[in-house]
Amino acid sequence: MPIRQLPNHLINQIAAGEVVERPASVVKELLENALDAGSTRIDIDIEQGGGKRIRIRDNGSGIPQDELALALSRHATSKIASLDDLEQVRSLGFRGEALPSIASVSRLILSSRHTDASQGWTLFGDGQEVFDAPTPVAHATGTTVDVVDLFFNTPARRKFLKTEKTEFGHIEDIVRRLALSRFDVGFELNHNQKNTLRLRSTDDRASAERRVAEICGSAFVEQSLYLDYEAAGLRLWGWVGLPTFSRSQADLQYFYVNSRNIRDKLISHAVKQAYQDVMYHGRHPAFVLFLELNPQLVDVNAHPTKQEVRFREGRLVHDFLFRTLHQALADIRPGDEAGAPTQLPPSNVTPHPQSLALKGREEQEKSEPVAQPYRPVYQPQYQQRLQMPVREQMAAYQQLYQPVVPLENVDKHDIVGLKPDLPLPPDTDDMPPLGFAIAQLHGIYILAQNASGLVVVDMHAAHERITYEYLKQSMAQDALRSQPLLVPTSVNVSKKEADHAEQHADTFHALGFELDRLGLEKLTIRAVPSLLKDGDTEALVRDVLADLITHGESSRIQNAMNDILATMACHGSVRANRKLSITEMNALLRDMERTERSGQCNHGRPTWTQMSLEHIDKLFLRGR
Structure with missing residues (x-):
């Protein structure tokens, strides 16, 4: 066959095979868009495990009327505009593939009201490339994406979906992982008109630990150490489980790089090395950790699903993680309370502005570090x-x-x-x-x-x-x-x-x-x-x-x-x-x-x- 240009509809179908693996993939993409839009509250409504309906509403900045159709076009995004932007991505999404891929395999309704608009607008899609003109709709500031009958036009892929319970379990896991990445955002998850998860936004450490306890279990918070340490332009903070609170599976491990949840071999190796001297063979540590660094030092476009990243100075990151965790675990002495590190004056290293959870906003200045009650700093001590x-x-x-x-x-x-x-x-x-x-x-x-x-x-x-x-x-x-x-x-x-x-x-x-x-x-x-x-x-x-x-x-x-x-x-x-x-x-x-x-x-x-x-x-x- 001669070489030919693929039609847009077929391109979107191929992309959908990469982006939309199951209903949980749709939820992940739409939640990331809502977080990038600056939302402080997100409501997720699921029917029949996501196969029948997925509706996500947020109170973010919204989409202008003249950009609604463009939002459903391939490689159309407001998050990057140049190669320089791609080299320092600060948003969760940036490729512009999610919405058109979802729209190509579902009946999608996109409704939104921009912060500067007096009313909302809605757009309907049924798996085709052509959309009608947006129509007015009563809508609060923010966006609602309603995905109905997922894979209705690709029945072969619909057959690969598991049971309703299994698919909703994957959705719950996605929501929990993203909820841990942004404590300043409230989440509510409903399945078949029944509430299964309600998390309020938090602005202090006590409330954050309640969210961690609700997602990871109160036993984890009670048997974990809170740390916050900065060095060499890197910051590591969060909760690490005590060695005695180990797991038979690696099912309680949450690691975030600039608020992006990842599973990376380099990070896993560093954490494993830090625990090797205090944990049974075959057991796995539990942790909720956040690494912050300059976006220019990490490539988030290294994996199709963005689950892995590539660090420009991998050895530095590995050594920083290992030494910080190794020393934190070594410094636990009888009488130390889990989760209560030594209080120190705030460091003058400016946190990465994208991780806004519980730390203030972008106006923090290097010359005027602001003391935050939520971030007591862990100070390594020596034997x-x-x-x-x-x-x-x-x-x-x-x-x-x-x-x-x-x-x-x-x-x-x-x-x-x-x-x-x-x-x-x-x-x-x-x-x-x-x-x-x-x-x-x-x-x-x-x-x-x-x-x-x-x-x-x-x-x-x-x-x-x-x-x-x-x-x-x-x-x-x-x-x-x-x-x-x-x-x-x-x-x-x-x-x-x-x-x-x-x-x-x-x-x-x-x-x-x-x-x-x-x-x-x-x-x-x-x-x-x-x-x-x-x-x-x-x-x-x-x-x-x-x-x-x-x-x-x-x-x-x-x-x-x-x-x-x-x-x-x-x-x-x-x-x-x-x-x-x-x-x-x-x-x-x-x-x-x-x-x-x-x-x-x-x-x-x-x-x-x-x-x-x-x-x-x-x-x-x-x-x-």
Whole structure:
């Protein structure tokens, strides 16, 4: 067949196959248009899972009468006008494909009233390219898009739709994701004339957390840390779930770049790396995070569905996310409230104007930073050096082993777990977060009293984390030691891998490896880190090269050494049935309060739990 120009109607049908996958795709496109129009309230009405009807009303700026037909034309948009605009997209939509694609596979009614107009206008479409002239209609300022009988003219595609319940479930997920991106906009979702979701606009953190709790569950908010940190022109804020609040699936992960919800491999890798030392294998973290940066530094036109973005400085973004989250999780100490970071003066870095949720408006000036009650700033803190070396700690924790005293020989004036010559824990307001030890239970748990009630500590898990962090710190301070191989190991690799090995020679050297390139596709390993001398160094080098090619960095060598340190810490920590004195138990509690990540052991298990006095009272029906 000869080359020919496709008719516009067929072009729109092809585009509809890319843009309109299912009713949820229509909802996503129309909601993004409503948000770009500056709406503060959006109503979504769905019938029969979206297959019968999708109606979205907003109170945005509206569309002028003479632009209604143009809005349904392919590649017609008010959001970009030049290549410069495309390189710094600030809106959610910008391609001008959504409305014409939707109109080509549905019976569409577009009604709108512009802010400067005295009345509204409406336009009807039935899947054809030609539209009648707009007619007057009674309409408040804003726009209503009514999509009826989706895929009525493409029955083959309609057959691929799932059940009404399934399709509406996808719509609910889209609405929830967009509602998390804009706290300053109210959303109401109805299905078959029944309200299923009503979210009011918010202007403070307490209200925002109520929205997060309604979408993600109250347990997430209660067991998450709020952070807000800026550096190198990047800002990361939001909620990260504590490591103990992990999921079997990655179903509670919301990440936004300049208010755009995305799922990106680079971001997923950075978050996974930040949690790797405090979470069970096979578990997934939960988070609602917002990254803001200059729009010129991110390409949002890199994926057909805009689900992925391309960062111009991917390594910088990856390191910023990893270090911020890694330090935030490390700085959680006993006594810290989830969701309550340290209050600091506002930074003088101007937030990106598109993320208006709860932060003010575009008139914020760099020279006059405005204090916002909603954005307490997270400040990274650094671990203090432990007071005792590991060997002395071990001696202190394991020193005392006393035979069990028969019950009949116990003085009735003694308190269980305390010696007569030891004073009772002071009942003061400045009690440490983990309080003071009062007893040991079955040689496994430490029972301590603090200001809130009872603290139960798994002594082995807690001491394992303390020892592990000390070993990591000692290794970092003494630097990595290399051990030359008596017989160098040859590794056959691809040319690309060999090139990366040469480019990242300093990285390998800093991690204790000495690599030489013998040929176009051959490397030789002459020295390895002393901790890994008995491991499969050839496989490790290949894995590191794969990471360097994919992500530009690798933590596999460090992780492998950390695994060895974790094993050393596990075998070197106090064991069950080891009798500890009250002094030793209190020493362990104070070390936990000083140690990074002390809330979890090296395997991701919790090391302590709190039972409030109120909870204990309820167990015994006190006050009834």
